[in-house]
Amino acid sequence: MKPWPFAKRGLVAVARVAVAGILGTPIHIVLVLLTLISLATTVVGVGLVLAPLVQLLVRAYADLRRWMAREWSGVDIPRPYRPRPDGAWIGTPKRWLWLVRDPATWRDLLWLVGGAPLGLGFGFGSAILLVYGLQGVILLPVIINLVSGDDTGYGVTWPLNQVSWGSVPFQGALITAGILYAAPWLQWALAKYDQSLLGPTSAAVLTRRVDRLTETRTQVVDAQAAELRRIERDLHDGAQARIVALGMSLGMAEDLVLHDPAAAQQLIAEAREASGLALAELRHLVRGIHPPVLAERGLVGGLRALALTMPVPVVVEGELPGRPPAPVESAVYFAAAEALANVAKHSGARAAWVSLSYLGGALYCSVSDDGVGGAAPGSGSGLAGVERRLAAFDGSLRLDSPPGGPTVLTMELPCVLSSPKTSPFSATG
Known part of the structure; x- marks a missing residue:
């Protein structure tokens, strides 16, 4: 690894751990105290109003930490909270009962209690080690030179522990390199701790x-x-x-x-x-x-035949180690057909691409184009229908279509492929 990217990555991680740990600790403590006070004052009625307000703050801060875990460490943490029932307004017993009956409320409290010492230890530990290592590399040799008058600064010995001053920069470099290497892992560990309590249970x-x-x-x-x-x-x-x-x-x-x-x-x-x-x-x-072309040529061949009928040039690429079940095959075919129809009608694209792959027990079909972008499931383009079609097979749809393009529509359907010996329909075209 090159020195500067390694150092930059480590310094950024140290800063993030310090922000999440050191600055987050007083927030944890304040929110824990407010939560306990709001719950204790319920007996006199104040908690009916105070507890929901405090939980809004707790969940807002938890959402911030979820965002930090996703953006900084790539750890996705879904929100685990139960939907608010109708009529559960702040100040009503229904709102208070909804909060206390939600296991996520108590997991948030446990996360706040445990996160304070953990974040403080990670934040202070990484910052102190970084400063200690850097001063060993930069400051101490300079000070020794000034005090001892030695031109090199490497011939003086420390009178207490008899460690040569020449080892100080070396030790500082080792400590600095060690914390720069460990900081991204500390950042990831904080994100995983957040995930363990802020995410939904199994x-x-x-x-x-x-x-x-x-x-x-x-x-x-x-x-x-x-x-x-x-x-x-x-x-x-x-x-x-x-x-x-x-x-x-x-x-x-x-x-x-x-x-x-x-x-x-x-x-x-x-x-x-x-x-x-x-x-x-x-x-x-x-x-x-059920298009006959699927029975005759398989999914890849069917999509290639479909591409020939499109007014926009479409390149179909795919390599499947077997053949999907007929219902899944049909669902992917019609979903891709709907996506290509949208390309022809709305995108203004000059070319489109369809890619098929199978990985980790799931079939992936990606439809992309070089059009104007801006597609959305609720814009009347038929994508909501595609999403419902895939959901019948526990599938999902992801859309990336920024204004100006390009548009990439990715469909994922879990399925088991048949033996390739009985399904010679994998191709690349």
């Missing part, structure tokens, strides 16, 4: 996942019912009507075939044309359920 994570799956299941049931109604409507108004008309035309031709062969021939020609249109509508309807 039980809360499972509860949230169950709630999310319950919500998505309801959405999937509603979407499936709407899809069935659409299929029924398309069949009734399209192919079914044409087939009924076809039967009537053939019946009339049967009556006319003996005494007016020309008219019967005309009706038969019209019936043949109607049968072709009915077949085309049925094929279109089937493609909306």
Whole structure:
């Protein structure tokens, strides 16, 4: 590692640990005292107002520490708090009960109590060691030179412990290098401590996942019912009507075939044309359920065929070690199709890219373009529907679309791929 980037990284980490530890300690102490006072004064009614106000401060400070952990150490800490019930206003018993019944409230208090000595020790320890090491490198040799009159400053011995002054800069350099190396780890350790108490517990994570799956299941049931109604409507108004008309035309031709062969021939020609249109509508309807190209060429091949129909040049790249389950394959295909349709309609892009990969038990599909950016799930672009489609498979969608572009849409779906021996549909194109 080069000296300056190493030193810069260490100095920044020392400063951050000092800010989080030294400056954070009095905040921890004050918030702990305010929390205890607010809870104790509930018996006289003051705590009904004071406790919610103090918890607003505690949670605001906890949110700041979550931001610091994410931005400084890359440690993501989701907010674990339960949603506020209706009518739980500050000053009402309902608001107070909501706070005291939330396990995150007591975990915040435990975090405040433990974080004060931990932060103080990390902050002061790193700062003192850095100053001690630097003064050993810079200040002490200079002082010894001035006091002893020695030109080099390395020939004088300390009268108490008989350690040569020549070792002082060396020791200082070792201490300085050691703390600069350890500071990023101290910063990370503080972030992990915050994560252990400020994040949701495993039980809360499972509860949230169950709630999310319950919500998505309801959405999937509603979407499936709407899809069935659409299929029924398309069949009734399209192919079914044409087939009924076809039967009537053939019946009339049967009556006319003996005494007016020309008219019967005309009706038969019209019936043949109607049968072709009915077949085309049925094929279109089937493609909306499960595109045949997926069964024939797999997901990568299907997306490459889809790319050929787009008005914007699309490059499809993918290498899958197997084949996803058919429902997942279909969901990714239609989600990518919706994303590419948005590229063509709204982005003003000159080119787009689709990338497929499989990592850690999840299928990733990324759709990007060089357009104007500014896409959002709630802007009527259909991304909310894509998100609901993926949520049915416990999948997720991430959108990065700053104004001016580029736009990158990443879909993640956990799944298990079939054996590559039975699925030769991985390709790069």
